[in-house]
């Protein structure tokens with residue numbers, strides 16, 4: 001079974017004719033020698049064939065379904081498939097989700113998504129998170145709607161831990177390398193718990209107004225649950241894979 005035309009149209013439309021990773025245009029008018037050159041590729045998140053990147057056995061309908069496809073430029077397609085441990089299923093779904101939100105926000109003329117790519121980074125470990133929160137003076141946090149009590153508690157607990165480390169970050173850094181390392185481990189442990197519950201954290205840092213004409217570094221975090229991830233998992237024969245199995 002091939003990817004259905006309707007699925008392909010949806011993918012191109014919702015991607016806004018841009019690569020989900022680098023956001024370059026995928027039908028380019030600027031390549032003189034090839035008018036209207038098509039540089040976009042419909043990539044499978046979970047590979048079609050055994051031995052392919054991120055392969056898991058999937059029903060053909062799911063494998064070629066919308067949730068398992070991501071639109072990329074040729075360069076990023078090559079890179080994504082060459083580095084399946086960096087570009088895990090979760091990472092790619094987060095990139096796609098974020099990109100589609102970015103496209104939708106631009107088409108709506110809204111400014112809910114920062115254009116500077118503030119949130120483009122996937123936060124997987126304390127090594128990713130510490131540089132964002134160390135010395136930050138404010139927080140801007142986004143999270144999914146309609147959370148179960150259990151999930152809401154987990155996210156609250158995570159944000160509390162992150163802001164606690166932020167508050168003492170200058171002391172921790174003054175204490176030296178080992179203290180920073182311990183802090184990063186604590187953050188990694190919490191991020192792993194969130195990943196196990198199906199959450200992906202995207203983050204960034206930017207200068208923002210803090211009141212009274214003062215600006216300072218603000219941590220921007222968004223917790224997302226990539227659309228369709230659970231449905232995809234459930235369809236895998238033999239049960240759901242833990243996020244850790246993918247890395």
Ligand SMILES: [Zn+2]
Pocket residue numbers: 019020021022023024072073074075076
């Ligand atoms: Zn690209």
